[in-house]
Amino acid sequence: MSYAIQWLRSLIFVGQMYVAMLVVGVLYLPAAIVSRHGAIAACHAYVRYVRWSAGWMIGLKWEIRGEPPTDEVMVAAKHQSFMDVLAIYGAIPRGKFIMKAILKYAPIIGQFGLRIGCIPVNRGKRGAAIKTMLADVKAGRALPGQLIIYPQGTRIAPGVKAKYKIGTGLLYRELGQPVVPVATNAGLYWPKRGIYRTPGTVIFEFLPRIETGMEVPEFMHQLETDIEDACDRLNAEAGFHG
Known part of the structure; x- marks a missing residue:
């Protein structure tokens, strides 16, 4: 019974976590458009929310x-x-990630990821992606x-x-x-x-x-x-x- 209850709590937590991602994304969108710092603030706010909600919802x-x-x-x-x-x-x-290129098309995650400086990498083409990233860093274009x-x-x-x-x-x-x-x-x-x-x-x-x-x-x-x-x-x- 305890496993079933924890599974249900986990299901609710996972669902609300993605709803919260949408809410935070919309609320911070104007700030993210104006400044990279707005996008960073949004991502940190979301992390704080997930950490808080995980603590009381699923005991994690x-x-x-x-x-x-x-x-x-x-x-x-x-x-x-x-x-x-x-x-x-x-x-x-x-923070900024080297992320799968396909994620740049994902709602919220993709747009905010690019805004904070994440670097999309195509699977199977990592060598070319690394060369491009190195060129960007050396040219001063990388954040x-x-x-x-x-x-x-x-x-x-x-x-x-x-x-x-x-x-x-x-x-x-x-x-x-x-x-x-x-x-x-x-x-x-x-x-x-x-x-x-x-x-x-x-x-x-x-x-x-x-x-x-x-x-x-x-x-x-x-x-x-x-x-x-x-x-x-x-x-x-x-x-x-x-």
Whole structure:
């Protein structure tokens, strides 16, 4: 019975979360049109709302550990669910994502994503997209902020191992920015698919930054080790041993 009640609460939460996205998008639309800062304010307001509503509706909270960056860095994060998109963005001042190109056509998400500086990338054409992005950065056209990238390229369930893609290493080398790894156990509570949300406290941990100057293979090894070891530790802390 308790599972059924939590499932129903989760269903209501998910539904109202998307309604709230529409409401926030409409309310902040004039400000977003006038200024990028208006779009950023809208996104942060939405994150705060989801965090608040998740706490009392489904008993799900999140905790930020470590030091979220405020300077010009790359943020390389473990991706397990939509929750980590919200939490990581909400923890930093001017986040922007490398996102699937198809998302730019999505209502609200696409328009606000482009407005805050997200970079659309076509699947299968990531090499060309990276070159375009690098050119934009060097020409001064890219908006300042913290570039959030998912090294594995997609959502990965807790305990599942998947390859870290070389694009993160190429960006690290070409942009010449430090990288802040982020670990999480979000997938234990907010899965990649499905309605049910498990009550508890999700951890998002900003790990020590990886400074510039490393060779790409060495950087990729350290990034994967740092994130995976921290995720295993956070999973174990939550009682999961996969």
